[in-house]
């Protein structure tokens with residue numbers, strides 16, 4: 001049996017690992033898109049480190065684009081096996097992949113217009129189209145958590161809740177070898193945190209012989225507790241009540257937006273939220289919120305209890321969801337205090353850039369950053385409290401306040417990761433591979449895991465292959 005690392009190797013995006021069984025049967029774990037540096041983007045995403053038509057099965061950990069983003073291309077390039085994931089991941093994937101395809105179509109049109117204006121005749125094609133995204137959906141099959149399912153001859157899968165986003169799971173494969181023995185291969189996917197809003201806490205994986213583990217926050221610890229309502233309320237009161245300004249929140253449409261809305265919902269139902277309008281300005285967030293309400297099996301005890309005396313944890317009187325561009329533009333004209341939540345979370349694209357552009361030069365306003373922002377994005381620039389920023393080619397003076405809430409991070413820090421893996425039998429785990437992390441942080445995670453009694457810990461390079469025996 002062999003394992004090849006085809007993505008998220010010494011970096012955090014493009015999750016993709018290829019398991020080849022003794023009999024030649026091939027299982028891909030995740031099929032993610034690389035979202036890092038722009039100059040490496042096309043190269044990684046257009047090329048495979050395997051032949052797509054030779055892949056027999058795809059198992060998916062969760063619906064973030066860096067874990068599913070190349071599935072329409074995989075199918076377009078010849079894959080025709082089953083795609084196995086949890087029910088909620090399947091439903092989120094449907095809207096995420098369509099949104100991703102629409103963005104790529106838009107980017108290609110924009111690039112071709114730019115090329116044409118420079119006299120370049122070469123045509124740039126999108127990685128895949130909305131038709132390709134629709135076409136791949138019948139390949140998906142949804143499964144439940146916490147049960148073993150036979151998904152191919154001699155291959156069983158077990159999804160345990162990863163507590164990262166709705167539907168997220170760790171993947172454990174039980175493989176019956178040709179000599180009748182069983183080998184367990186585990187893949188953490190992205191591991192979440194305990195006590196986060198809405199979704200359940202991470203559930204430890206079954207005991208495994210080989211483990212692929214994420215390592216995003218090696219050497220790091222999150223200081224803030226998840227879902228601190230008081231911090232959010234303070235920022236809203238200071239900006240909207242005292243300064244009569246606007247709070248602008250860049251947030252991912254899936255996950256972070258629902259968490260913020262649920263926090264505001266709780267403040268509203270307890271009578272603490274000031275009477276100001278709240279806008280969620282993202283069509284994808286509207287669709288994602290519908291999918292959240294369809295999957296109460298993924299909810300934690302707190303929101304389940306909350307639901308028993310509130311109709312909707314993602315809706316209250318002063319909250320408006322906006323879908324159309326006209327509605328979005330109309331928000332610019334409003335001068336009254338309000339909260340605007342919009343995507344993308346790193347403010348590198350989407351409607352949020354317009355809201356930041358229109359509001360950053362007014363000292364009454366606050367830009368509230370609630371998530372991780374990759375280097376080179378507007379979000380990461382704002383996290384440095386700059387004096388000026390450049391948006392749409394214009395240099396703007398940053399007069400608005402910039403506030404950061406880091407407690408909503410969706411990834412376990414180092415201590416939480418060690419807690420998550422603590423049930424594993426150190427003498428059973430023969431090899432442990434670290435993926436989904438910057439190399440420096442992976443080295444720190446490697447040291448911490450060694451200290452916790454694990455051995456044979458590898459940090460594979462892209463394209464490297466290991467024998468699992």
Ligand SMILES: [Zn+2]
Nearest residue numbers: 062064164190
């Ligand atoms: Zn993720």
